[in-house]
Amino acid sequence: MSNNRQPATIYQVAAQAGVSIATVSRALNGSDTVAESTRKRVLIAVKELKFRPSRLGQSLAEGRHAANGIVFPDLSGPYYAEVVLGYEEVAAELGSSVLILSTHGRPDPAGKVMDLARRVDGMVVISRTVADTVIAQVTEIGIPVVLLARPAVGSCDTLNADNVDSAHDLVGHLVEHGYERFGFLGDPAGSPDVHARYEAFRAALRAAGRRSPRAPLRCDFDVESGRRAAARALRRPARPEVLVCGNDETALGALEAAKELDLSVPEDVVITGWDDVMAARYAGLTTVRQPMRELGATAARWLQERIAGNAGPVRRETLATQLIVRSSCGVHDHKT
Amino acid sequence: MSNNRQPATIYQVAAQAGVSIATVSRALNGSDTVAESTRKRVLIAVKELKFRPSRLGQSLAEGRHAANGIVFPDLSGPYYAEVVLGYEEVAAELGSSVLILSTHGRPDPAGKVMDLARRVDGMVVISRTVADTVIAQVTEIGIPVVLLARPAVGSCDTLNADNVDSAHDLVGHLVEHGYERFGFLGDPAGSPDVHARYEAFRAALRAAGRRSPRAPLRCDFDVESGRRAAARALRRPARPEVLVCGNDETALGALEAAKELDLSVPEDVVITGWDDVMAARYAGLTTVRQPMRELGATAARWLQERIAGNAGPVRRETLATQLIVRSSCGVHDHKT
DNA sequence: ACATATGACGTAAGCGCTTACATGGTCTGG
DNA sequence: CCAGACCATGTAAGCGCTTACGTCATATGT
Structure with a gap:
């Protein structure tokens, strides 16, 4: 009914449904024990108010971005585009959004990468887009990094195509x-x-x-x-x-x-x-x-595992190529 | 000195520098009146603790993501890749991160787009990746949308190449x-x-x-x-x-x-x-x-203006092509 | 019929920032 | 020497969620 300009918050939904915000959260996130009748009331309120939970609020509370990044030199040639596509496909399947960062010809790539690091749960770095020290800084913050088509740095997982x-x-x-x-x-x-x-x-x-x-x-x-x-x-x-x-x-x-x-x-x-x-x-x-797509896809999977907390040994693999x-x-x- | 695993928060910096978090924030964000000596102390603490403000905290407080999205069918052909590149370049200059979303052959593009809408301040939608109703839903949330290579919908700015x-x-x-x-x-x-x-x-x-x-x-x-x-x-x-x-x-x-x-x-x-x-x-x-790059770049600029609150008339332009x-x-x- | 387990929900404490407003100290001028 | 102005900083209220924990009512067992 109410048609405000600003997006609705969980509080408004709670009020409309006559429950607490905790219940709204529970009803929406499936899990917990919520009476079926209550859930229904909440869902109706959600629909009426066109409520969509704020990603920021969620992320802040959950302590994760549900997003990861990929850094590449360029997107002009088909090469990186394919890698990125393979990456994005798997990341999407895994429920992560993808942030991109192109460095070629751009000012201050190191700064941009550090910036990116503040918005993601992990990232893939392709080729020599930034210095090893930057990679080290990122991992030090606790952000897992997977390296692609780039020599190993520290204890990052590293994936290459055979040369x-x-x-x-x-x-x-x-x-x-x-x-x-x-x-x-x-x-x-x-x-x-x-x-x-x-x-x-x-x-x-x-x-x-x-x-x-x-x-x-x-x-x-x-x-x-x-x-x-x-x-x-x-x-x-x-x-x-x-x-x-x-x-x-x-x-x-x-x-x-x-x-x-x-x-x-x-x-x-x-x-x-x-x-x-x-x-x-x-x-x-x-x-x-x-195997460009495969490179991207594999990197995405590895990254996801690291983000999930897999503390296994460092991976270094080389994918086969074909003459x-x-x-x-x-x-x-x-x-x- | 302290070498914790978790990234430092503004509280720790404040404690270390012997000031309040408000002062830390002010010192870091340049602006306000902060005594030079205090700023220096803060900066030292920042360096020691390797502090980087959490983007989530910032965004939540500022009420903006400082990110925008671009939705395209695919990245295989050079066409969209170039458009995306042109877009990303300008967005980066304007201080926004870029989230990508590829829809071709993916399940539930509409859901993915609505999801994207919760993470960005605005987005560009290329071609007929999603239905008009989805575009309408996104704009209704208050997220500006710029349409590219796609017929106009509602009052979205629309950019096309001449055909x-x-x-x-x-x-x-x-x-x-x-x-x-x-x-x-x-x-x-x-x-x-x-x-x-x-x-x-x-x-x-x-x-x-x-x-x-x-x-x-x-x-x-x-x-x-x-x-x-x-x-x-x-x-x-x-x-x-x-x-x-x-x-x-x-x-x-x-x-x-x-x-x-x-x-x-x-x-x-x-x-x-x-x-x-x-x-x-x-x-x-x-x-x-x-003019693929130009298409992306222009879309990025228009989007930025809308996000900034430009309420001018709807823009509909066609860029020239060449035989x-x-x-x-x-x-x-x-x-x- | 009474103690206890259980289910359904509310309370409130964060998550890490920004910023309006309040506070206290230092200057300035009459 | 004091009122008013002005700085530099602190206090605290959010921003919109999730979730541990507490509470209350009803169902269960004997």
């Missing part, structure tokens, strides 16, 4: 083709994943008895940056036969550079990526597929 | 090529944008004096769905010369279907998309570019 096996598969495949001169495109210092990929790539090359590659051709993660770096490399007198790129965006840029220089792929130069984003398929890019061979690394009988 | 002008441009371009038999791929009932695109497409065709297309070839938004629907259409005896697709994913599927049927694009069949996702570029797809001509719609002199 080593796939690098070996990739190099093995390329070596079968008979290539000799390899180059690596991407900045190992820019992301833990790229770093791991570069190291694994070198190791695999060594294991295959190939010459060590030059220093990596450093560039950012975007297409344009990859294009420029690749163009530089491909103009050199002794240009590499193969350009292994740290991620797909970079590789797509390299494909463009090759085209501009009238080099055909894979005849004149072979190019491979990493991640298997959607565009990779249309560009015919040989790459490594990551996807397309046309950019040489001619095959495959289609697609 | 009409771009449809005219697109059809105009295709008509110049001399094509006659047009088909539309996508489900107008599936999304407000696709609906608007279909209608505008038909209108443009009529305006150009072309035959009306058949009923749309209904399919979902993903590549696979587009492939199947396109395959069906392209096998018909009088197959369309042009397949205008409601979004890029669908169009990419159509490209695949054409390939499988050994039809070459654009010679045998012309295919166009909508959105200009990254893969579109590599697939040579003619499409319509949307991107590539190879899939015919041969041009262009590159890329």
Whole structure:
């Protein structure tokens, strides 16, 4: 009946139903012993007043946010978007809201992360979005942190996609083709994943008895940056036969550079990526597929367990990846 | 000195600094008149105890969450991811945390949205993720809502990307090529944008004096769905010369279907998309570019204003889009 | 019929902050 | 030398819930 502008509180419901607020709370939260007739009266009052319990009041009383956060560099590429989606799906199932925080190109990521820490019961941190010290500070507050695609810090659970096996598969495949001169495109210092990929790539090359590659051709993660770096490399007198790129965006840029220089792929130069984003398929890019959703989903589950108080041993796992061979690394009988 | 497990409260800081909690609050929130010496003492205590004010306590007292939400169908395609990113960036600048909610394929989206409404000061709802009645319920609670890529509801601010002008441009371009038999791929009932695109497409065709297309070839938004629907259409005896697709994913599927049927694009069949996702570029797809980030950013600003209490007139705006001509719609002199 | 167990509900103490108002001390001017 | 003004700070009342504990009436057993 009453149509106030402000949302109703539990007190108004209690008054309307002629009971105490404790009873309202009990009636609403199912549990406890409430007479059926009373519960009905309460529910009617709730409906009439359009009452919805304030999350703040609840959280404060319960001592938990029922929310957790995820920190990522960016959402532009399909990679993080998929991870976030996998994460959000599981978190939602588990009854937690999800707060997001993107750090790339933003001022004061550390401060933002500390801020986030005050609003959540736990959080997932992807890649090297913030310094180790920040992670430490967050866990010190008592907020569980799960690390994703990032080297371990302290005693946080850490989840990664495999870079080593796939690098070996990739190099093995390329070596079968008979290539000799390899180059690596991407900045190992820019992301833990790229770093791991570069190291694994070198190791695999060594294991295959190939010459060590030059220093990596450093560039950012975007297409344009990859294009420029690749163009530089491909103009050199002794240009590499193969350009292994740290991620797909970079590789797509390299494909463009090759085209501009009238080099055909894979005849004149072979190019491979990493991640298997959607565009990779249309560009015919040989790459490594990551279980992106699975990464997010697993992180969400681990986090939930820590929040629930699971004090088990620290988890460090690596999810398997898959080499996807397309046309950019040489001619095959495959289609697609 | 003291190293407790639980995070410190304002009481402990007050005790340690020898002042009342009111003074601590004042010292921390800058404003009020606090003697410099006192402030210093407080800050020292804060540092020693590693105090961080509880967001819950603050929010409850302030009566605001300092957070807002964004509801979208999915994060798989680049489209929503970009919108969300644009949104998050501005929201962060404005000091709000961002809660996300993805609805596609999830149980009880309406309930989830109502839940979200209890945790935020306002929210953005993209596309037809929930029914109009749910939007109405949310606004009734007093939570401002900004609608994105969705028909207006009640007196919510509503932001859209243009579909009409771009449809005219697109059809105009295709008509110049001399094509006659047009088909539309996508489900107008599936999304407000696709609906608007279909209608505008038909209108443009009529305006150009072309035959009306058949009923749309209904399919979902993903590549696979587009492939199947396109395959069906392209096998018909009088197959369309042009397949205008409601979004890029669908169009990419159509490209695949054409390939499988050994039809070459654009010679045998012309295919166009909508959105200009990254893969579109590599697939040579003619499409319509949307200002995705700008959509998100603008929505965030509008929302903030409403939350701040701006009671101005309802806003309804349409952002301009741009026709991107590539190879899939015919041969041009262009590159890329 | 009486002590006791049981069920249904109310009371009140938090949860951790912000802020209106009250208090007391120090200055200022006449 | 004192009233009034002004600072710096304390007091306490919320904000909207949950929940341990207390209370009262009715049902149970002998």
